[in-house]
Amino acid sequence: MDLKTGSKNRIDDAEEKRVELHAHTKMSRWSGVVSAKDLILTADKWGWESIAITDRGVTQAFPEAMKTVADNNLNIKVIYGMEGYMTGDDYMQKNAFHVSILVKNVDGLKNLNSLIDFSYRDFFRQNRITKNKLARFRNGLLIGSACKYGELYRAIIEGQSDEKLIEIASFYDYLEVQPIGTCKDLIIRESFPYRKIKTEADLQNVNRKIIELGRKLNKLVVATGDVHFLNPSDIDIRTILHYNMGFRRREDIPLPYFLRTTNEMLNEFDYIDKQTAYDIVVRNSRIVADKIEKISPVPTEGELPILAKTNYAQDLVYDYDIVRLSAIRTIAKVTAEHYVRCYIEEKKLRFSDEKIKHIVEGITGVKVVTAVNEYGFVIIPDSVREFIPLQQIPGSRILVTHYDRGFLSDTIVDHRRENM
Secondary structure (H helix, E strand, O other), X not given: OOOOXXXXXXXXXXXXXXXXXXXXXXXXXXXXXXXHHHHHHHHHHOOOOEEEEEEEOOOOOHHHHHHHHHHOOOOOEEEEEEEEEEEOOOOOOOOOEEEEEEEOOHHHHHHHHHHHHHHHHHOXXXXXXXXXXXXXXXXXXEEEOOOOOEHHHHHHHHOOOHHHHHHHHOXXXXXXXXXXXXXXXXXXXXXXXXXXXXXXXXXXXXXXXXXXHHHHHOOEEEEOOOEOEOOHHHHHHHHHHHHHOOOOOOOOOOOOOEXXXXXXXXXXXOOXXXXXXXXXXXXXXXXXXXXXXXXOOOOOOOOOOOEEOOOOOOOOOOOEEEEEHHHHOOOOOOOHHHHHHHHXXXXXXXXXXXXXXXXXXXXXXXXXXXXXXXXXXXXXXXXXXXXXXXXXXXXXXXXXXXXXXXXXXXXXXXXXOOOO
């Protein structure tokens, strides 16, 4: 495929469509250059039934994904997830393995949010999840082996024994293989163990080994795109981004991390037999997607009683967390004004309609309100907070809701509780 021209009008004309289970948005720092909205609208245009959002270490794209489906009245199922950084139990482990985490149901959503909380509180330089903790909180989640930076992929390159590979692969609910083009940088890397990869054939053999392990363990093997941009021609956008950020090493070459149609992905695996290629691209991706419920990633009407907090400084309640109104601006679009007006009436406060409008806008995101003063906070009960995890700014004691990205200047509250 020509990566420079004729790529923005692609269609997926396959009779049975694949499901992309590994996609990053702009919320993947320094990496993704596509919005959740564009991914979802494209998948819907292509006739896909599902698509996953798996940003690196965060779930900040969830509100946009949810809003895209609602605003456009789409029937597509968004699979909410994350690509995590998994370490051993030794907290000082230098390198973390990538791991795919997909939310199956509401219990899984709560557990993912707990893992995010732990990752930001336990690690100060980069949010990481220990393997033991991931195992402990995996109920309601599906765990995938991820990309070339995953535990299994690296073990294969290192030449570890079949016994060890089976032990590693057994941990995962499904195994991932990815297009050879997304791994070409490994061919020119000189560090261990990547210097063992000399040709594209070596990369193909890694994928063959993963497929073999899947058969031995009766685990689904799924072809995923590790998507970072929408169209092939968008490769230049990410290349420029990386160059300006200092990624100028010999191995920092442009890689085709675009969203592939079903036939484009099938063509990526023309070096294996057609039935196996069909299974990993189409059949298995749909089986994994079918295991996942259609859920809302944030509370909806009736689940989140929002209270405008006027005198927050001296009225902090020990069992509650405090976040900015704008931090949850997409959560309560339907019920926000009702709750605010009820609270104002109950407390006999004198708020003008304009002030109420500003508060409601801060919740719903109809318009970003930058001058939300002492009224710019809400109380969220612990029973609801598990749907809105807090993330710690590395190296600080400041917690900020991960739905409030972009509002870090003078909009966060240092309220880390001693019992956290």
